[in-house]
Every structure is written in structure tokens, then in C-alpha cells.
Amino acid sequence: MTATATSRLSALPDSAVNLRAFLHGLPGVDKVGVEARAAALGTRSVKTTAKARAIDLAIRMVDLTTLEGADTPGKVRALSAKALRPDPADPTCPTVGAICVYPAMVPVAYEVLKGSGVHLASVATAFPSGQAPLDVKLADTRDAVAGGADEIDMVISRGAFLAGDYAKVFDEIVAVKEACGSAHLKVILETGELATYDNVRRASWLAMLAGADFIKTSTGKVPVAATLPVTLVMLEAVRDFRAQTGRQIGVKPAGGIRTTKDAIKYLVLINETVGDDWLSPDWFRFGASSLLNDLLMQRTKLTTGHYAGPDYFTLD
Amino acid sequence: MPKSPKAALKEPTRLSVRKTYKLYIGGSFPRSESGRTYLVDGDNVALASRKDARDAVVAARAAQPKWAAATAYNRGQVVYRIAEMVEARRAEFTALGVPADEVTAAIDRLVWYAGWSDKIAQVTGSANPVAGPYFNLSSPEPTGVIGVIAPPSLLGLVSVVAPAIVTGNTVVALAAGPQVAVTLAEVLATSDVPGGVVNILTGHAAETAPWLASHDDVNGLDLTAVDDAELATELERAAAGTLKRVRRPGSGDFTGDPGTAPMTAFLETKTVWHPKGF
Numbered sequence: 079m080t081a082t083a084t085s086r087l088s089a090l091p092d093s094a095v096n097l098r099a100f101l102h103g104l105p106g107v108d109k110v111g112v113e114a115r116a117a118a119l120g121t122r123s124v125k126t127t128a129k130a131r132a133i134d135l136a137i138r139m140v141d142l143t144t145l146e147g148a149d150t151p152g153k154v155r156a157l158s159a160k161a162l163r164p165d166p167a168d169p170t171c172p173t174v175g176a177i178c179v180y181p182a183m184v185p186v187a188y189e190v191l192k193g194s195g196v197h198l199a200s201v202a203t204a205f206p207s208g209q210a211p212l213d214v215k216l217a218d219t220r221d222a223v224a225g226g227a228d229e230i231d232m233v234i235s236r237g238a239f240l241a242g243d244y245a246k247v248f249d250e251i252v253a254v255k256e257a258c259g260s261a262h263l264k265v266i267l268e269t270g271e272l273a274t275y276d277n278v279r280r281a282s283w284l285a286m287l288a289g290a291d292f293i294k295t296s297t298g299k300v301p302v303a304a305t306l307p308v309t310l311v312m313l314e315a316v317r318d319f320r321a322q323t324g325r326q327i328g329v330k331p332a333g334g335i336r337t338t339k340d341a342i343k344y345l346v347l348i349n350e351t352v353g354d355d356w357l358s359p360d361w362f363r364f365g366a367s368s369l370l371n372d373l374l375m376q377r378t379k380l381t382t383g384h385y386a387g388p389d390y391f392t393l394d
Numbered sequence: 395m396p397k398s399p400k401a402a403l404k405e406p407t408r409l410s411v412r413k414t415y416k417l418y419i420g421g422s423f424p425r426s427e428s429g430r431t432y433l434v435d436g437d438n439v440a441l442a443s444r445k446d447a448r449d450a451v452v453a454a455r456a457a458q459p460k461w462a463a464a465t466a467y468n469r470g471q472v473v474y475r476i477a478e479m480v481e482a483r484r485a486e487f488t489a490l491g492v493p494a495d496e497v498t499a500a501i502d503r504l505v506w507y508a509g510w511s512d513k514i515a516q517v518t519g520s521a522n523p524v525a526g527p528y529f530n531l532s533s534p535e536p537t538g539v540i541g542v543i544a545p546p547s548l549l550g551l552v553s554v555v556a557p558a559i560v561t562g563n564t565v566v567a568l569a570a571g572p573q574v575a576v577t578l579a580e581v582l583a584t585s586d587v588p589g590g591v592v593n594i595l596t597g598h599a600a601e602t603a604p605w606l607a608s609h610d611d612v613n614g615l616d617l618t619a620v621d622d623a624e625l626a627t628e629l630e631r632a633a634a635g636t637l638k639r640v641r642r643p644g645s646g647d648f649t650g651d652p653g654t655a656p657m658t659a660f661l662e663t664k665t666v667w668h669p670k671g672f
Contacts, residue, residue, distance in 0.1 A: 378610075384635070385448055387611025388455075 090322070091287065094245035101244060101283060107275035107311055116306035119350055120343040126380075129342070133377050134172055136341040136369075137164060138359045141199055141330065143178040143367050144394065145206075145298065154183045157394050158190035165374050165391075168381065174370065175359040176229060180205070181222040188226030199229035199264070203254055206268075206297035208233035212250060219257040229262040230254070231294060231365075234281065236271045244284055251288035264292035264330055267312075270302030275311050282315035292328035298365065303333025306343060313351040326355065332365025338376040341369060415439040415572050417446055417596060418579035420453030421589020432597070439572040442595035444605040447566065450593035451611055454539045454564040457590030462536045462562035470511030473560050476585045477504035483581055490573050492548045499649060500552045507556040507657075514561060514657055522665070529668040534661040536562030537639055538613030541606035543599050543629075545619040545645050546571030551578060553648045554618050555592055557656035563614070564591045568603055570619055572596035600625060607632035614639040614660045621645060 091100040124132055142161050144153060158177050165171040176197035177187050184200045191198050200222035204210035210218075219230055232254050238246045255263050265285035269278050285293050293312055296303040309331045316327040329348075335341060341364060348356045356362050371391045378386035414431070416423040417440050425431075428443035461469070480487070480501050487497045515534055522530040540558045544551045544567045551569060558565050569575030579594045595602060599619070606612055607629040615633045617640060620626040626642060633640050641659040 384608035384632075385451070385605065385610060387609065387636075390610055 094248075097244050097248060097284075097287075098242070101280040104276075104279055104283060107279055109275055112275060112310055113307045116310045116347065119310075119346050120306055122343075122346045124342050124346070130377070130380050132342050132345050133338060133373050133380070135357065135359075136338070136345065136364065137373050137377070138172045138175055139363050140174040140370050140373070141176045141178045141332070141363045141365045142174045142370055143298070143332070143365055144183075145178070145180060145201060149180060149183055151183070151186045153394050154179055154186045155190055156392070158187045158196075160370075160392060160394070161191065161196050162194055164370060165377065168378075171374070171377065175363050178229075178231065178365060181218055181225065181227070184222050184225035184227045192226065197229050197262075198227050199231055200225070200227035201231045201233075201266075201297075203232040203250075205231070205233050205266075206299040208235045208268075209237065212253060215250070216253060216257045219254050223257070223259055223261050227261060229264060229292075230258050231264045231266055233266045233268060233297060234285065236268050239272070239277075239281060239284075244280075247281075248284060248288045251285060251290060255289040262291040263289065264294045264328075265290040266294045266297055266332075268297055268300065269295045269304075269308045270300045275307070278308055278311045279315055282312050283319065286315070286319045286325075286327050290327060292330050292363070294330040294332055294365065296331075296333040296365075298333030304331035304335055304365075306347060309344060310347055310351060313348060313356070316356075317352045326361065328361040328363065329356065330363040330365055335364055335366050336368050337372050338369075341373065413437065415576040415596060417442055417450075418576065418582070418592070418594040419446065419450045419590075420456070420593065421583065423576075423579070423583075426597075434572050437573060439576075439596050442568070442597035442602055444602060446595055446597075447568075447602045447605045448609070450566040450595060451539060451541075451606070451609055453590040454566050454593055455611055457588055458536075458538055458562075458564040461559070461564055461588060461591050464562075466512035466515065469560055469562065470508045472586050473504055473508035473511065473556060476556075476581060476587065477501045477508065479581045479585045480504065480578075483577070486577055487548060487574065490577060492574060496547065496549050500549045503549065503552050503648075503652070504556055506652075507560045510557075510654070510657060511560045514654065514661070517654060518658055518661060518663070524667075527669060527671045529670050530665065531668070532663050532665045534561065534658075535664045537660040537662055538563060539611060540565050540614040540616060540660050541603070541609070541612045542567040542616040543603050543619045544569050544575070544616075545648070546574070547648070548574050548578065549648045550619070550645070551575055553652060554616055554656065557652070558614075558616065558660050559587075559591055561657050561661055563660050564593075566593045566595065566606060566612070568595050568597070568599045568606070570599065603629055604632060607638070608635060610636050612636075612638060615641070616659070617642040619645050 091097040161174045161177050173196050176199045178199040181200050202219040202222045203215035234247050267281040282293050312329050320326050375386040426440040427445045430441040431438050432441045519533040524530040540563045542554050544554050575594050582592050615638050
């Protein structure tokens with residue numbers, strides 16, 4: 079597939095007309111094949127020391143997220159403190175990758191996280207629907223960056239994408255990327271609303287061509303969030319994109335990943351699809367809120383030898 | 395003239411459908427996660443592993459808040475329904491070698507505990523006199539998830555599971571008499587007992603019990619059927635790590651009046667101060 083992809087992608091688009099032709103010229107995704115491959119990779123058994131390393135890596139990859147209307151400064155401060163010291167009983171436990179909050183909560187999290195090495199991500203651009211005028215989205219982004227966010231999670235306009243207006247989506251991503259300045263840009267495709275794997279592949283390429291640093295599956299606000307096959311399609315896209323352009327793009331599945339078992343399946347998927355280069359918090363993240371506690375419970379089981387219970391870990 | 399080939403065929407012999415006794419976790423009957431089985435009196439029985447115990451605790455924990463929040467009257471009805479269903483399946487238990495009078499005693503025991511559901515609070519709760527303008531009320535609360543090392547007999551199993559669940563706890567029981575226990579699980583599955591309230595694991599208690607005893611998410615431990623003093627001590631020590639309530643009455647005769655102790659062992663007391671005089 080790589081060989082075909084490379085030959086067919088030889089001409090990267092340079093205009094709206096080319097962009098459309100390019101995206102529709104991408105090879106189609108074999109739905110049955112990708113689902114079977116993801117399912118097969120999900121059956122690997124990872125135990126003992128390998129599991130311990132996988133858990134620590136997964137903890138470092140967590141974007142600890144709270145995106146609720148009911149978020150208060152207190153909750154965000156507590157969550158940020160948890161990001162720095164996920165397991166207060168065990169100082170060897172690594173910190174998480176980042177905190178992910180709404181723009182209004184960025185200054186609160188920044189106060190706790192500054193100088194710690196834990197990144198501060200903020201959703202922006204009229205999250206989660208993306209249905210707002212461009213200047214509002216840009217203002218949203220600039221506010222979050224000014225507040226101290228060094229990663230921006232933007233949503234694409236699924237309405238425009240599904241209507242075939244790829245140029246509009248492309249231009250929006252370019253504009254938001256510019257508004258980000260030095261902050262990393264993660265582009266949320268909301269794969270649950272894109273309907274087909276072909277669309278996921280097209281949206282991935284569109285986002286990467288427009289300058290995304292990360293492509294992210296979902297907002298977590300629609301019923302279908304991250305799945306293994308969707309992530310597999312996106313990993314293949316970033317692999318092919320690097321082969322084509324030399325630029326490496328990160329991937330972030332988000333939503334619905336709740337257990338250590340799920341997380342390890344994703345790690346296996348990375349290792350088997352794109353290899354070691356992506357097995358790092360710089361290139362792969364989990365957008366999750368409840369995943370961290372399960373990782374911590376499994377970690378405790380491995381270090382203490384007995385099963386841990388949720389009563390011993392903070393909820394937020 | 396050659397005989398027709400059809401006539402040469404004998405009447406087909408029917409193959410009997412043999413039953414595999416499986417675990418009862420979260421309201422369904424899975425095989426052991428480990429895939430292991432063992433033979434008990436010629437029957438194939440699932441041999442529970444520590445991971446089955448872990449899964450059972452997860453199921454019990456998930457079921458506990460809703461079960462505890464059900465009204466005492468409702469819980470009593472459900473336990474009474476178990477008695478009704480055992481009554482209907484008498485023949486199944488006697489076919490497994492349970493004496494008829496033991497089945498009767500088990501049914502009576504279930505009815506007895508069903509009756510206690512809305513009365514235990516009145517016996518163990520209290521209105522306390524205090525020196526101030528307050529009503530001071532103490533009421534019993536369920537402990538949570540209880541690990542039970544259950545005796546092999548039907549009456550013994552009922553006598554440790556029923557008192558724990560009737561007050562709002564959920565149970566993970568390690569059953570020593572697998573066929574009887576799984577048959578009781580089949581009764582539970584058809585008695586309106588919500589999935590996860592009772593989970594039954596068959597296998598060797600000495601293998602799985604230590605995992606329950608040290609599990610952070612188990613709140614109480616009933617060591618009724620642990621006869622090995624060394625194992626019992628080891629389990630008590632492991633249980634102390636998370637301050638579990640431990641009951642160790644010793645296994646023996648279950649035919650006598652059990653009293654309220656099996657229920658109160660897994661109850662905690664909540665005391666509320668309520669201002670009066672406004």
C-alpha cells in the first residue's frame with residue numbers, strides 16, 4: 079500500500095482544485111481489512127515488565143482532560159496537581175503528558191503547571207461543534223495562547239468538510255495555525271461524524287497539508303469517539319505523510335479510552351503500524367479523563383502485588 | 395434381492411447433553427478467564443483464577459450502589475423470590491444429593507432473612523439522647539463488597555450469602571460445592587436479583603481467597619468455610635491492610651438459629667445530628 083500511495087501522491091496539491099482532486103485521489107480504505115487488522119492487533123498479550131513499561135509510557139501520553147460546563151477553577155487546580163503527581167503514594171510514577179481544558183480555565187491551570195514540563199492544552203475554535211465564524215474561532219485561539227496554553231486542540235468544520243468545501247476547512251486550519259504562534263496545533267477530525275474511513279483518511283491528509291502538528295480523532299462529545307480502526311487509518315496517514323514530505327505528525331485518539339487494556343492496544347497498534355518513532359508523548363497522546371485512574375490502579379497492582387481499588391485514587 | 399441400505403441403519407442413539415458448570419459473574423455465566431476446568435464427580439467445572447475474582451469484584455462494585463439504594467422492602471421481596479425459586483427447583487438440588495430437609499431449611503433461611511430486610515434497621519439503629527438541641531439518629535449502612543469463602547452445603551451457602559445481601563451489600567462468593575453453588579446461581583439469575591449482587595466462583599479457595607483478602611476494593615471478608623487456621627490467619631493479615639471487616643465464626647452446624655450476627659457483621663453505623671427547635 080505504501081508503494082501505491084507514494085506513487086499516487088507524488089504531486090502535492092497547490093490549489094483548491096488540486097486539493098479536491100488530490101484528496102479524492104487518495105487510495106480508498108479497505109473497511110473490512112482495517113477492522114480485521116485492528117482487531118487482530120488488539121489481541122496481543124502484554125504482561126509483567128513489558129506491561130509495567132507500557133503503563134508508564136501510557137501515563138506519560140495522557141492528556142488529562144476536563145471539558146465540562148461544570149468545570150470550576152478548583153477542579154482545574156486539583157486536576158493540574160494530579161497531572162504533576164498522579165500517584166501521591168509513589169514518587170516514581172511519571173507525570174502525564176498534558177492537561178486539556180477550556181480556554182477560560184487556561185490561566186488557572188497555567189498557575190499550577192508553569193515550569194513543570196507538563197504541557198497545557200486548550201480546546202479552541204468553538205469546541206466542540208466548530209460552528210462559529212472564523213474571527214470568533216481565531217479570537218478563541220489567541221485567548222487560549224495568551225493565557226499560557228502551549229497546545230491548541232481545534233475542531234474542523236465538519237459541516238464544510240462533509241459538504242465538500244475542503245478549501246474552507248484548509249484555510250481555517252491555516253489561519254488557526256497562524257494564530258497559534260509557537261503553540262502546537264492539534265486538529266480534531268471528529269471521526270464519529272465523518273461517516274467513512276475514506277473521509278477519515280481525506281481529513282487526515284487535509285489537516286496535515288494545512289499545517290497540523292497533531293491529528294486527533296474526536297471531541298469526546300459525540301457518541302462514537304476514538305476506535306482502533308480509525309486510529310489505524312490515521313496512523314497510516316501520518317506514516318505516508320512523513321514518507322512523502324519528511325515531516326512527522328502526531329496522533330491523538332480521544333474519547334472512550336477508559337482502561338489500561340484499551341491503552342495497551344493502541345500502543346501495540348503504533349508499534350506495528352508506524353514503529354518506535356511514534357512511541358513517545360511527543361508524537362502520541364491519549365485524550366482521556368478516566369483512563370489515568372485505571373492506569374494508576376494497574377500500576378499499583380504491579381508494584382504492590384495486590385489489586386487496587388478506585389477508592390484510593392482521586393476522581394479529578 | 396439385496397436388502398435396502400436404509401434398513402441396515404440402527405435407530406440413532408441420542409447423545410446426552412452434558413452440562414459444564416460455569417462461573418456466575420455480573421449476572422452471566424462465563425467460563426474461567428484462564429480457560430481452566432476441573433472435574434468434580436464426573437462433571438466439568440470452571441476453575442476460577444485470580445482474574446475471575448478481580449472481574450467479580452468489579453461486577454459486585456458496579457452493582458452495589460443501586461442495590462443498597464433499593465428500598466429494604468424491595469430487597470426483602472427479591473430475597474423472598476429466591477426462596478420461591480429454590481422451592482420450584484427442589485428436584486434439581488435433591489438430584490445433586492442435597493437432602494430434602496436441607497433444601498427445606500435453606501428455603502426457610504432465605505424467607506427468614508427476607509423478613510429481616512426492613513426490620514434490621516429498627517433493631518440495630520437508635521435515637522440517641524444528646525445534650526443539645528439535636529435529634530441524634532444512628533442507622534445501619536451496608537459495608538459494600540463482601541468476599542465470602544462459602545461452605546459446600548446449600549444451607550451453608552445460603553446462610554452466608556443471604557445475610558450479606560439482604561442489608562444492601564454485594565457478594566463475591568468462593569464456593570466449595572460447585573454443582574450446588576452453580577445451581578443456586580441459576581436460581582439467582584431467575585429471581586430478580588440484579589446482576590453483580592451475588593457473584594459465585596468455583597475452584598480452590600486457597601488459590602483465590604488471598605486475592606480477595608488483599609483486594610483494595612473489597613470491604614469485608616467472611617471466612618466461614620476456612621478451616622485451615624494458617625490460611626485464615628494469612629487472610630486476616632492481608633485483610634488488615636485495607637481495614638476490611640472480617641467475620642470468622644468457624645464452619646459447623648448451620649441448622650440452628652443464626653441470630654442477627656451474620657447481618658450485623660457487615661453493617662456500619664451512620665450517625666446523623668439534625669438540629670431541632672427551629
